[in-house]
Amino acid sequence: MPNSELMPIGVFARRTGLTASALRFYADSGLLPPVEVDPVSGYRYYGAEQVARAAALRQLREIAMPLTAVEVVLDAEPAQASRLIDEHVAKVLGDAAAVQQKAASIKSSLTDVPSLPIAALKGPVLADAIEQVLTATAREPGMPVLGALRVEATQEAITLTATDRYRLATRTLVPAEAAAATWAATVDGDELRAAVAEIRRSALVRIEATPHGFWLRMAGREDRHCLLLSEEFPDYRLMLASLPEATTRVTVSKDLLLRILEEHPGERITLRVTHHGRNLLAMEAEPPGVPLRATMTGQDLQISFELTTLYPAVSTAIGPDVMLDLRGPNQPVTIRSADRGDLTTLAMPIKPDHSA
Template identity: 75%
Template sequence: MPIGVFARRSGLTASALRFYADSGLLDPAEVDPASGYRYYGADQVARATVLRQLREIAMPLAAAEAVLDAGAEEAARLLDEHVAKVVGDAVAAQRKAAVIKSALGNVPGLPITALMGPVLADAIEQVLTATAHEPGMPVLAGLRIEASHEAVALTATDRYRLSTRTLVPSEPPTQTWAGTVDGDELRAVVAEIRRSALVRLEAVPHGIWLRVDEREDRHCRLLPEEFPDHRLMLASLGEVTSRVTVSKELLLRALQEQAGDHIALHIADHAINVRSADDAHPDILIPATTTGQALRIRFELTTLYPAVSTAIGPDVMLDLRGHDQPVTIRSADRGDLTTLAMPVKSDHSA
């Protein structure tokens, strides 16, 4: 087929095809010796299409040629290496740009507070389990930090879960401050924070600095979007009608064994009955301390499991308000990490 037809079939321009031919990546099947016209075969469309896709993800020519000529396993490895490098370079550029913007503003940092590094790292990891990357709602991937004169609260929500943990600072905050920090950037610095005895938080325009002794300070961006009004939601929670205290290990094991998309809990006297919503697995009865009304309630496994797994301590406490109301999940003896989990529509015939 002529180069114009082949260009339309492959999604490449004629000029790009000439360039790739000159580079040795995609030679034409035939070249008319008199006119110099280039012709391509139908069996070359697949290679040309992959070449176009590789260039669309900014893969250099040499690396693209290696992928095209490699077997499936080696090509996958090369692609993974390239993507990792692109993502790493983008993250590094993003951080550097944020630092430059702060410097250009010529505004001194605002000291917020100081926290023990290992404690802060654990809290960040626990609360960030309630984040999500939703198109059009970037704030759901952020972690809200609120410093008062007495404490520092970390909060995140994906609309189906809300996790919040309150930390006692090593040094009382000098003033109140609140901001939503990019969750992905916080994840990237957790290991560094954990190895630091003390971490000082300092606010700057568009970001925060995490200052550590004898290590490189870390900068994380602030998200400009408004964080959901979680305090209003917490204040509007209904009265607790049932309370359950249960072994965290036993409850997690039961959830793992059910392994369905939806999990049903039946709260009864001195026990929780855990069952898959589709009845695909036998019910699992777990001993528990219960007070209040009997209740059947259903959750998505991806909502309930992380809410339980991040709870602190050997036993978890569930405060229930009805089959269609948020459930509060926290440690039975430590209340500084609290998670709200939204149930799904209940089937009362289950």
Template identity: 70%
Template sequence: MPGLLIATLKGPVLADAVEQVLTATAYELGMAVLAGLHIEASAEAIALTATDRYRLSTRTLVPARPAEQAWAGTVDGDDLRAAVADIRRSALVRVEAVPHGIWLRMSEREDRYCRTLPEGFPDHRLMLDSLDEVTTRVTISKDLLLRVLEEHPDEHVVLHITDHSMNIRSPNDEHSGIPLSATATGEALQIRFEMTTLYPAVSTAIGPEVMLDLRGHDGPVTIRSADRGDLTTLAMPIELDH
């Protein structure tokens, strides 16, 4: 029996979005919802969101065909990962909601069922709407930044941002580091991250340049493509003296 149509999407686009957003999931005892992908569907768009409480990634897609009605639910992340290969090889995927799950309908492949999770998803809309104003904005080459992060020897990384560059150093190294050419506006600042928080947020950004919108040394940082804003990640810093 067919379910409620919540979106028809291009398979390769949906597969990429699922993989990008699922990097922000986590497995924590008693919080199964953090391992899921939250879906919000309307006639105009379908939004995919995941969070591990230190990162929040969200991507909005325009459906090839609109939803029959608005729908929201959190889908099991492991079920979606198992379906990604089939999704990517399908020209179009119909996403249908049924009680306790969704069906991914693919014309040339076997349909895939993914469970929905009963727990409520964190109120990410409230958090996004209540973000402080951006105080510093940095635009930098994504490949350059990733290369330096990959070679960084410490599990923590400090970004020192000035007018014309971003210096990357270890927390205990106050006077040296690796200067990277960047375009920066706003206040100079230092901010510290866990490598496991910052690296995935940068690596999943779309496009050759990544933009960081910072809100002081202790506020969440918005990381997205400099020229395409449909994938956005929030990354939480840690205290400089952590």
């Protein structure tokens, strides 16, 4: 008879989250044999020391790891086990991306509508623009448009725009070849992120629209398909047009401003812009503010930001100097390059008392 410290299969199943049938399968495969089997009844008994292995086995199977790999991970040292899990996850993600692209190709072939040529852009330039603008996205359940990229094409320019409601980034690109059609759509941001590496390695990328997505055609590389979202993108042009005139303009070294933001100890930061006989941008904080030389015109102003809002807006700016157009402590600030205007970011401040 089994000793009192052993658990029958039903009790062990409840302890580990595995079904009795799964335990029998793992026992027969040698992954988790019972400590003892009653020779008369055939009942299987497990020990308390097997609970951790059983739970790990269940978790590894939940991420679709094959049995042969599961056995290696269970018997490996922690460092090797972690590496094997990472390799498995990378393979699953790669397979999923390949399946997604293949599915998009199949769906595109099911329609009789040919793709519509939109524009051709230099790959490295397009890749940079996508990464810069997508910093203004967010994952929010029920609002996929906040994680998307708005693409608008005219014969003269391609405009990329994204917003998470606290930031808005927009960049205008001159196509390598004149756009063939006027077109606008909202594109899945995650699929564009996944395509950036291939886009960057392509000298020229051609955009072709389909009813539910668009193709990124790249010579010598596999074409990528990105889905379009049906949700309406926020009317950012109306918002931009309704902004009041800036009351204060500051031009400052991007690197120096970023360094101060990186070294700032808090989650929120206050910019105190004041003349005091010279043009000066002061960073108010604890410890006391750090003066930062800047070119300033307009009114003295104090404005506060969440660091997670201001830092990405500054870091993606193009060129050595950034220009901040300030409208007041409760109005969006416009951040752009001091000498190039094709990338513009708006960042929302917070109230001086640091409430949202």
